[in-house]
Amino acid sequence: MAEGNQQHLQLEKSSAESEAFSFPELPFLDFHSAKLEDFMWFPGQKPIPDMEKYGVFTSVTQQTAGYDPVSRDHLEIQVLTAEIKPEKVARSLDYARLFVMEWAAAPSAMKSHGRDRGDVFAATAGNGFDRFERVGVWRRRTSLLIVRASYGQDQAAKAEPLIARFLGSLAFDQPVEDSVESSLQRLKLPAKANADYSFRLPGNWQKIAEDRGAGKPYSGTLFIDSKDPNGNTAVSIMFFPSDKSTLSPTDEQLRQLAATVVGIELENLRPNVGHTLNEEAVFMLEGDETIGDQNRGYIDAVTLQGSEEKIRAKTLLVVKGDLVTVIASLSAYPRTPSAIATMIHTDFVTQVATDDLRERLNLPVKP
Numbered sequence: 001m002a003e004g005n006q007q008h009l010q011l012e013k014s015s016a017e018s019e020a021f022s023f024p025e026l027p028f029l030d031f032h033s034a035k036l037e038d039f040m041w042f043p044g045q046k047p048i049p050d051m052e053k054y055g056v057f058t059s060v061t062q063q064t065a066g067y068d069p070v071s072r073d074h075l076e077i078q079v080l081t082a083e084i085k086p087e088k089v090a091r092s093l094d095y096a097r098l099f100v101m102e103w104a105a106a107p108s109a110m111k112s113h114g115r116d117r118g119d120v121f122a123a124t125a126g127n128g129f130d131r132f133e134r135v136g137v138w139r140r141r142t143s144l145l146i147v148r149a150s151y152g153q154d155q156a157a158k159a160e161p162l163i164a165r166f167l168g169s170l171a172f173d174q175p176v177e178d179s180v181e182s183s184l185q186r187l188k189l190p191a192k193a194n195a196d197y198s199f200r201l202p203g204n205w206q207k208i209a210e211d212r213g214a215g216k217p218y219s220g221t222l223f224i225d226s227k228d229p230n231g232n233t234a235v236s237i238m239f240f241p242s243d244k245s246t247l248s249p250t251d252e253q254l255r256q257l258a259a260t261v262v263g264i265e266l267e268n269l270r271p272n273v274g275h276t277l278n279e280e281a282v283f284m285l286e287g288d289e290t291i292g293d294q295n296r297g298y299i300d301a302v303t304l305q306g307s308e309e310k311i312r313a314k315t316l317l318v319v320k321g322d323l324v325t326v327i328a329s330l331s332a333y334p335r336t337p338s339a340i341a342t343m344i345h346t347d348f349v350t351q352v353a354t355d356d357l358r359e360r361l362n363l364p365v366k367p
Helices: 003-009 049-054 092-103 153-169 251-269 337-360
Strands: 018-021 031-034 040-047 057-067 075-084 109-112 117-126 129-140 143-152 185-192 195-201 205-211 219-225 234-241 275-283 294-304 310-320 323-332
Touching: 003 109, 003 117, 003 129, 031 153, 049 057, 049 092, 049 337, 075 153, 092 109, 092 117, 092 129, 092 143, 092 337, 129 153, 143 153, 185 219, 185 234, 185 323, 195 234, 195 337, 219 251, 234 251, 234 337, 251 275, 251 294, 251 310, 251 323, 310 337, 323 337
Parallel strands: none
Antiparallel strands: 018 031, 040 057, 057 075, 075 143, 109 117, 117 129, 129 143, 185 195, 205 219, 219 234, 234 323, 275 294, 294 310, 310 323
């Protein structure tokens, strides 16, 4: 479904007249974008309390709304800002998903433009009218700029080019140093003989276990989030070297290796507790996201023995030459707003690690 709706996420840069938007309390979010014909903007701060339940935001505020006064129901664009807790930082795409799910329904198309810019589309029905929602989110430091476009399905042909122009032309007025990026700690992890790989993690993530390969077919390090009061999160980076110069594992072998990694993580966190694993999704990084000679990802639901507690396991395997690198995570199963917040922060941590692996393999990394 997501693939079939990517046409709703077009971006278009415009060299036409631009319009400025400023926020005196958050000047590094000041931006300008394409001026939309017949649009009028109505500034006015309006708190959005619905997002407090996630435990991610310290504030969410609508700053202005714009529309053609003659036909407001055809297209309305809202501009919002938000402040986030640094220990709960997530990818902008995941913030956009949260807002869309709050305002509309499950996303049906998503597009990431790096960790700090995300775009989501969803369709919803209400009061007898079919509506479309598109939400774009930018993160700068610990602040977010959110642009929400809501329009009638029957107006899509006219509204979507305007939205594409507004979002595609949006540019911030001043550069800023990213306090989140600069706070990441860099660690060297032993990948194979005479080769360390360098990865970054947020400062609230602490190493609790490390295997350096002595007598084992792998080396790896396990981290937990010290700021997670429930202890529901873990991230591991593991390396499986081979005597062969080139590896070409089968789908079944990759699936089994992912299950093995989940078992290693759980044995460190919940020793001697059995578990069952149920596969929920399989994915590959393709196109400009592709990495390694082969890559495969798995999202599994893990149930601990003697308990109904579920854990979400996400495991990415990257095959390059004679080495399989695994970037994996465990987090609370996303049944509640707080569990969703925990999950998306964990996904940010593994995304940073994946970007660092791309850099190690001399592949481009989206800013």
